[in-house]
Amino acid sequence: MKTKAVFVCQECGHTSAKWLGKCPECNNWNSLVEEFNTTVKSRDRGFRLEALSKPKRLLDITVKNEVRTTTDIQELDHVLGGGIVEGSVVLVGGAPGIGKSTLLLQVCSALSQKGKKVLYISAEESGQQTKLRAERLGAVGSELYIVSETNLDVILGHIKKVSPDIVVIDSIQVLYLDDISSAAGSVSQVRECAGKLTILAKHSGISVFLVGHVTKEGSLAGPRVLEHLVDCVLYFEGESQTSFRILRAIKNRFGSTNEIGIFEMTASGLLDVENPSQMFLTERPEQTSGSAVTATMEGTRPLLVEIQALVSQTSFGLPRRRTTGIDFNRATLLTAVLEKRAHLALQNQDIFINVAGGVKIVEPAADLAVICAIASGFREKDISSGDVVFGEVGLGGEIRAVAQAHLRINEAKKLGFKRVILPKNNLNNLEEKFKKSGITLIGVSTVKEALDIIFDN
Numbered sequence: 001m002k003t004k005a006v007f008v009c010q011e012c013g014h015t016s017a018k019w020l021g022k023c024p025e026c027n028n029w030n031s032l033v034e035e036f037n038t039t040v041k042s043r044d045r046g047f048r049l050e051a052l053s054k055p056k057r058l059l060d061i062t063v064k065n066e067v068r069t070t071t072d073i074q075e076l077d078h079v080l081g082g083g084i085v086e087g088s089v090v091l092v093g094g095a096p097g098i099g100k101s102t103l104l105l106q107v108c109s110a111l112s113q114k115g116k117k118v119l120y121i122s123a124e125e126s127g128q129q130t131k132l133r134a135e136r137l138g139a140v141g142s143e144l145y146i147v148s149e150t151n152l153d154v155i156l157g158h159i160k161k162v163s164p165d166i167v168v169i170d171s172i173q174v175l176y177l178d179d180i181s182s183a184a185g186s187v188s189q190v191r192e193c194a195g196k197l198t199i200l201a202k203h204s205g206i207s208v209f210l211v212g213h214v215t216k217e218g219s220l221a222g223p224r225v226l227e228h229l230v231d232c233v234l235y236f237e238g239e240s241q242t243s244f245r246i247l248r249a250i251k252n253r254f255g256s257t258n259e260i261g262i263f264e265m266t267a268s269g270l271l272d273v274e275n276p277s278q279m280f281l282t283e284r285p286e287q288t289s290g291s292a293v294t295a296t297m298e299g300t301r302p303l304l305v306e307i308q309a310l311v312s313q314t315s316f317g318l319p320r321r322r323t324t325g326i327d328f329n330r331a332t333l334l335t336a337v338l339e340k341r342a343h344l345a346l347q348n349q350d351i352f353i354n355v356a357g358g359v360k361i362v363e364p365a366a367d368l369a370v371i372c373a374i375a376s377g378f379r380e381k382d383i384s385s386g387d388v389v390f391g392e393v394g395l396g397g398e399i400r401a402v403a404q405a406h407l408r409i410n411e412a413k414k415l416g417f418k419r420v421i422l423p424k425n426n427l428n429n430l431e432e433k434f435k436k437s438g439i440t441l442i443g444v445s446t447v448k449e450a451l452d453i454i455f456d457n
Contacts, residue, residue, distance in 0.1 A: 007032040008187045035182040066254070069165075069207070072110045075263055075272045076103070078301075079234060079247050081255015084166070087205045088254060089198050091172075091227065093212040094236025099245050099263070099270055100211050103236075104168050105130075105139045106269050107209070111166055112141025119164040120146045121155055123174040137269040150184065152177050152193050156200065164206060169197065171211035172226070194229050227251065238358050244279070245270065246358065249299070259299035277304035277415055280357040286385060290377030293417070294369030295390045295408030296361050302404070302411040304388065306356040307366065309373035314350045325355025326370065327362070334370050334393060341397030341447050342371075344378055351377075365402040367393035368421070371447055372454055381455050386418035389454070391426075397447040401425035406433065413439045421450055 007016045009032050014025035016032060023031050068083035077083050080090070094100050108118045118141070122130045127148050134140050145162055149155050152175045159167060169175065175193040176184040183189070194210065201208045210230065227233050233251040238244055247261040262273035273279050281304060285291060290309040295302055307326075314320065323331045331353050338344045351374060355361055368391035376383050383389075390408055392400040402408075405426040412420055419440045427443030434441055444450040 005034055008035050010187055013187045071107050075261030079249045079259045079261040084207050085254045087201050089201050089208045089230040090232040091210045091212050091230040092234045093214050095214055098236040099265055101170055103270050104209055105134055108144050109139030109141045112143040116165040117143045118166045119162050120168045122148045122170055123150045150174050166207050168209040173213050194226050198229050256299045280305045287382050289380050289382045290373055292369040292373040292383050293388050294366045295388055296366055297404055302407045304411055305359050307369045307373045308354045309377040310352040311349050311377035314348055320350045323353045325360050338371055364392040365390045375451050388412040388417045389421045391423040399423045399444050
């Protein structure tokens with residue numbers, strides 16, 4: 001077979017006959033790498049899905065009951081939507097040392113103790129190293145098999161021989177196929193290896209977990225096609241220096257997206273955090289300006305988090321704006337709303353905003369809390385420790401209604417908060433429901449009205 005050189009973008013998989021400094025498909029610079037003989041010579045016909053090769057009417061297709069296997073790790077089951085679906089492919093990504101291999105070893109142990117046969121492919125560690133880590137975690141099950149291998153053809157042979165219920169690949173970027181001459185981790189290798197494992201899972205009903213490396217920007221290394229192939233994409237968030245980890249579902253064909261699971265890293269592995277809201281508010285300072293508590297929704301779960309704002313006189317001609325945990329452009333917009341609608345002179349103030357606990361907030365329901373935290377820091381007036389604030393803020397300074405307000409209020413009531421400041425349009429349906437609950441609901445329609453109520457205490 002004649003070898004032909006092509007240049008492949010390592011970000012999106014675009015191919016070019018010659019080297020280009022900038023990929024014309026995804027506009028990334030210096031991402032095209034020369035690869036040879038990227039065409040697979042032959043494919044294993046044994047893994048083709050013959051049942052799906054013939055067109056059928058949608059009405060004639062029978063649907064089986066969804067079979068899920070719980071892992072007994074509550075936070076992981078919650079993120080997956082109730083457990084592992086038979087024949088699903090789950091991609092777990094995260095920074096080095098964040099806890100990906102630790103979590104999957106615990107999953108393997110829990111499933112093997114329930115009678116499930118599990119095969120753990122350790123492509124980056126020897127069997128002895130994996131055994132030492134498993135003993136430290138107490139993750140040793142009678143039906144847990146471990147093999148150290150990087151050749152996918154050999155791995156497929158092991159899977160056929162062992163016939164496991166669950167397969168864990170740690171990690172997909174290290175596997176390679178002999179039919180492809182490019183290096184392991186290249187676009188061609190990752191795409192073909194993941195594709196074969198996906199076909200295997202769909203054909204045999206084996207559930208497959210893939211561990212993926214991430215780049216310095218925090219996205220999964222390799223082509224985006226890897227995320228499109230799998231059924232579920234989970235990201236580990238958090239700093240390796242801290243003990244708390246957040247597992248977030250970015251994609252899930254069998255459950256809700258944007259669900260999160262909260263874990264605590266200990267010497268014996270990752271443990272479920274039963275009350276995340278209480279954990280995020282444990283170290284909240286008392287009687288300190290620039291601190292506001294908001295109720296945000298992560299999928300179907302309400303979370304109470306603290307938003308901190310530090311406002312100080314700038315020492316330079318141009319005031320600085322820094323954010324951690326919320327979108328920078330959104331924070332800049334809210335600052336402009338405060339200046340225009342609440343008449344706060346922030347044009348010569350440095351503003352630093354942080355979401356305590358390492359949580360990333362993307363929904364606009366936290367807008368009102370961000371505004372209140374900035375106003376509190378600027379006025380040097382603290383917000384009552386019994387207040388929870390949420391609501392979306394428009395450019396006209398109006399407070400817009402948010403979804404699932406009753407779940408947010410229930411979470412605040414459960415943690416002992418006395419007062420909730422929320423959009424007036426949400427108040428109409430909730431006032432009667434929480435009349436005798438011991439928590440006060442105050443509806444506001446403008447930013448100025450909210451600030452007058454909060455700081456008139």
